[in-house]
Amino acid sequence: MGSNMAENHPVGFQWVMEARLRGAKVMHVDPRFTRTSAMSDKYVPIRAGTDIAFLGGIVRYIIENERWFDEYVKRYTNAPVIVDERFRDTEDLDGLFSGFDEDKRIYDTSTWHYAGMPEQETAGERSKGGTKGEQSGHGAQSGGLTHGEPPEEDETLQHERCVFQILKRHFSRYTPELVAEICGCTPEQFLEVAETMCDNSGRERTGSVVYSVGWTQHSVGVQYIRTAAIIQLLLGNIGRPGGGIMALRGHASIQGSTDMATLYNILPGYLPMPHGEEVSSLQEYLESHGSSTGRWAKFPTFSISQLRAFYGANATRENDFCFDLLPRINGDHSTYQSALDMLEGNVKGFFLFGENPAVGSANSKLQRLALASLEWLVVRDFVEIESASFWYDAPEIETGELKPDEVATEIFFLPAATHVEKDGSFTNTQRLLQWHWKAVEPPEDCRSDLGFTYHLGRKIRAKLKDSTDPIDRGILALDWAYATSGEHEEPSAAEVLREINGVGSEGKALSKYEELADDGSTSCGCWIYCGAFKEEQNQPARKTPHWEQGAVPSEWGWAWPANERILYNRASADPEGNPWSERKKYVWWDAEKKQWTGLDFPDFTPDKPPDYRPPDDAAGDEAIAGDHPFVLQNDGRGWLFASVGLMDGPLPTHYEPHESPFDNLLYGQRSNPCRQLHAHDHNRYNPAKDDAYPFVVTTYRLTEHHTAGGMSRTLAYLSELQPEFFIEVSPELAEERQLEHGAWATVITARTAIEARVMVTERMVPIVVQGRRLHQVGVPYHWGRKGLTTGDSGNDLTSIALDPNVHIQEVKAATCDVRPGRRPRGPKLLELVASYPGYEEESGDAPR
Amino acid sequence: MAEPALSYYGKPIIKEPVWKTEIPHYFFAGGLAGTSATLSAAARAAGNEPLARRALYVAAAGVTVSPYFLIKDLGRPMRFYNMLRVFKVTSPMSVGTWIVAAEGTSTGIAAACQLFGVLPRIRATAQAVSGLLGPAMATYTGALVADSVVPAWHEARHELPLVFAGSSAAAAGGIAAALTPSERGRPARRLGIMGAVTELVTQSVMEKRMGELVAEPYRKGEGGRYARAGQAALLGGTAVMLLAGRTRVGAAVAGTLLATGSWCTRFAVYHAGKTSAGDPAYTSVLQRARVAERGQPAVTRYGKTPFTRL
Amino acid sequence: MRHGDGQTTYGLQIQPRVGFFTDTSVCIGCKACEVACKEWNLVPEDGLVWSGNSYDNTGELSANTWRHVAFIEQQVDDGFRWLMSSDVCKHCTHAGCLDVCPTGAITRTEFGTVVIQDDVCNGCGYCVTACPFGVISKREIGGDGGMHKCTLCYDRLEDGLEPACAKACPTKSIQFGPLDELLERAHGRLEDLRESGVDDARLYGADENDGVGGMGSVFLLLDEPEVYGLPPDPVDPTRNLGAIWAAAAAAAVVLAAGVAFAFAGETDG
Ligand SMILES: Nc1nc2c(c(=O)[nH]1)N[C@H]1C(S)=C(S)[C@@H](COP(=O)(O)OP(=O)(O)OC[C@H]3O[C@@H](n4cnc5c(=O)[nH]c(N)nc54)[C@H](O)[C@@H]3O)O[C@H]1N2
Ligand SMILES: Nc1nc2c(c(=O)[nH]1)N[C@H]1C(S)=C(S)[C@@H](COP(=O)(O)OP(=O)(O)OC[C@H]3O[C@@H](n4cnc5c(=O)[nH]c(N)nc54)[C@H](O)[C@@H]3O)O[C@H]1N2
């Protein structure tokens, strides 16, 4: 669901095809019939933006029909845990949980805690002081547990405040009929999916859920995935072979870049970025982000080793390992906030390394205007992408909103080396690091990003070398020495990997993160990558083919953490440590050797017996019982109910997309109350339920192109495969709006209007939602004005309306209007858009 | 059960021939040359010098221009000689190339000797060779197009060579008749008339045998237009030849008409071929009928989705 | 081994005949085969023309598209389906293109495949009219005047590599190997599908008694061949060459006789 795996992950999809040949049943739920649907046993059309209703219906189905995997649920999840009596559910508060602050639109999450816990500062509270919607990072989510076992539990799952009962009440209204009403599928279609999922559960069977950005890019994206997690935990499908939730990530190493902290609010390894107003000392940082139990109890060793990797010998115990030199965040610095800040003139300069926001980011018109407000901009890419050419070639030039001679931004375009022109690793969607070798020298002035960054740092440090300004200390104190080679003095990527892996006091590469110390004797750039350079060997460079290995090909590349291929795999054994079944055996307890063993590396303390019970004063890993597989959680359990860590509720709730033609059938609360809105002249929103925007628009990819198109629209062999921007509509919509197959159509939102060729196809079907026939319009978003095939950008249509947890844009579900013919040119375009309703102020216009 | 589509988005199943109009020109010139050569040889044997001389010059002109048309149509004219490095009976074009080469050479030599009035023995031998090869030269092109998957050509394979033979006779006879003083032109007139009749009759037999559908390109569109024009010219030419062939003017008019008719026929065949290749129906319906005849009707369509459960 | 044409191969050692089994029931339409083929063989771009025919914008096999993925959207009894299928030269046992080529540019290799030698081809275009599948055409775009088609990656085969398209195919829709093995696999797959109720599955090109003596590229289709743009009953035209030559010979004789008859009763005057 929410993934077009065949089209966007075709190489990975070969395994789905293989599973299918071996008898697996594949179901696809998507607003559009795609190449994935074509390859599935069952396809269910759904209204974009309604998956929580669908999945919630499955939760209810499991509970109503007693289909949950009882032993798994009772022992491995937090189903028995009793929750604070002050907790109120959306069922009680018409769509809100307890603790909502109407003004700031955020929750005080203290009432979501487990019962019997001491009052403590939580992640939610911490961010209360910060900018709305800003979250201080991932890292540990202690929730205040001081002991691995929550204070109050009911093993029978009968207590009315236990998680299981709360869950049951929360989803009790998600009946097949309601699901059908909201999602636009039939109850029968829904039931078939629910039934099939339940059938693939238990000791002998597992099922897995695949999602990608069809789920994440919503104002409730994180909660989509939470709902799937609840289902998979109820069905006992996590930590087991053939189970899990497969997040299919995007760019070749998007996983790696997240691991290594592309996001503003994390440091490598998901350590939180210190917040200027909240933490002043290392001590405070470690205390507020650490956990006393579970794997995160080692947080100080991760963090201090990381500081040592950053600052080398300059980081000493005496100076708090240079903690005060780390940059601080003081609010939301996510990509969209940054663009808005640019418009306000608060950002002077910008580096764009491998990103094309002028096409790829939501509301790309606003993005272009934002870039045009910069003083300088450095673009490192293969070709002159739209984010470098916007100042002379953009729709805004046509409309007169931008004039080339008035754009003051100084743009430096620096050609980048491609992945075949440099060494390095990719971390793929399954956390697997794979090495790639330089095949050819980068041509002409092209340089690797690593080389560029290293030499830029070197030059800046040389310029600052005599500076006494305290602000420069952070740069001067860095450990910035790498061996270089060749004509272009290219730093060694393997050496960087080794630094990330970490070294011990004897200067030898570490082999596992358990070796990390909090006394400064070890350094490690990213704790989850510790072991990637085990035994001084570049582990990701291993390429033993799978046919020369066992069922789990551990010698192909290297997976974090600790080369484990399935996380939480202790759950593949029953509470006593035996495989759930012969068919599904994976990791188990060898009673004789008193060791966890199996096909994969156990994601568990190797010698902790299944019947281990933590003593009362236990801390860290000791505090986790032998039958609690979820070692990253402070109670070792899979969380059906997330008492901390989320901005918008401990349980998922169906909310309508920010722009939706419908009311929420469940509650008066229409959309996610915490969603992040940025109403602005250049970010007008479509009014909800407005007749001017009768259709749902969803954006997506095609196999033939890549994202913003810089890597595909420039290549003849790919461009010829999809040589023009088109939209997809059903024959009915075509008739209703007189759209002609192959002719032009104009799509309009409150942001702007774009034109595209019309593809009328029976793959698009109108669906019936709340008694109304609804049309959905499909918009692939790859086009822009550069390259061999050019066209308007789908993202000119989309708005900045974000998920509160991760600030991701809602580009999968919005409303629009469609007309036949091309869009107006020049200022007439602005007139057309102005004739449509919209609001640009965060006033009462914004629906609840 | 829905009828199966004729093709994929109505696209042709086979490729349209890449040959351009040089090819029908070539067929015409080649046919004219071949039959003229034979006519000349026969006239010489019959002691009809004026006719022999004139037909020989016509043949010479034909063999001179036809390679031009042929080579011009090649995608890589400079590599024409590659055809002279092999001889393949499976390729009418290969066989034809040798025929053309031999015919060209012999006719050329004969004509040159004739022109300069030298080497009478060599001339006689060359003329004999050229006369013997003439019919092959005139008919191999029919085999050439028939040996293709183009329905309008392949389905006409039994008759096309004869149509081409008739066509070339009409042209050769007609032109020779026009050029030759009427008292010596009778054989040419007769040849022209026989040719025209053969062509008309064979073509109608051919169309009948091919059946309504496959013959359509000879009746409709560009091919049909040329065919009709050709028929009219041939009929007219025949009539004029019969009625006024003995007059200088009559022979000239009739000869021109016959040659024009012959020329039109080549274009009709050419265009019919293109049309029948370009429209998938000709290929698909024809072949589907063949399959049905063998008792293998279309397999039931639209069952379940294509996966095995083990 | 079904080496075609009674032609001797030009290779020193005859290898087992190789080919493709393209199982369209597992094709996901990713077009990796099309792109891999172009990359490896440096085939020029085929024009940036949006067809509106589902997701197919290359349209057909041609000199500039040696693998072509078809996309067929169909309303069917149990709903809707989207067929995808990757087409290629059939490397026929009796290859019309090879038979008629007057220069010998088209040859059969030691692997039993049919290859155009670009340096010999003079662009006569005869092969274009002789291929029952419309595979060969003239390179108009990026034109060099020659005819081009799949070589079954002859250069790769010589180096013991599998063809680029098969290598790139993520789902094993394109399977490469010795033809005998592939045929066996194809029949096995057909049986499996038929057993599971996929009545419309059928093999194409797997019958050595068909009009081209069986194909080197065998397909598993889910609908009639026409639907995919394939001829339902392809015949190598040279199969009828005997009759054609006979007709030509007869015509020549008639012509000669006709000329002779024209002189009947003529006196040397
Ligand atoms: N060929 C190719 N491959 C790619 C990329 C590419 O551009 N081209 N991009 C890469 C990147 S960066 C990423 S992130 C991944 C993304 O991979 P995917 O997530 O598969 O990409 P999308 O096509 O954006 O969206 C997936 C599907 O979600 C559906 N969808 C939209 N809204 C909803 C909804 O509310 N519910 C449900 N159930 N489905 C919905 C869309 O119709 C679409 O079919 O692909 C990667 N792979
Ligand atoms: N409407 C809508 N918008 C979306 C999405 C959607 O589904 N719908 N999906 C979103 C998603 S998931 C993503 S990931 C984004 C993608 O959006 P962007 O990341 O903005 O788009 P890309 O085209 O992938 O830009 C990557 C650029 O990096 C360059 N590049 C590649 N390798 C290197 C390298 O090694 N070094 C350097 N310096 N440059 C390199 C490429 O040439 C390319 O121009 O789009 C997002 N936007």
Ligand code: SF4
């Ligand atoms: S483009 Fe690369 S990452 Fe994407 S599916 Fe193909 S091989 Fe995998």
Ligand code: SF4
């Ligand atoms: S399919 Fe056509 S091009 Fe290929 S071998 Fe057969 S006749 Fe020749």
Ligand code: SF4
């Ligand atoms: S075009 Fe080339 S390959 Fe084709 S038949 Fe002529 S010479 Fe042979």
Ligand code: SF4
């Ligand atoms: S075998 Fe080689 S030449 Fe033929 S289609 Fe495949 S990749 Fe192209």
Ligand code: SF4
């Ligand atoms: S590579 Fe394979 S799956 Fe992809 S389109 Fe080609 S045949 Fe189909």
Ligand SMILES: [Mo]
């Ligand atoms: Mo992405």
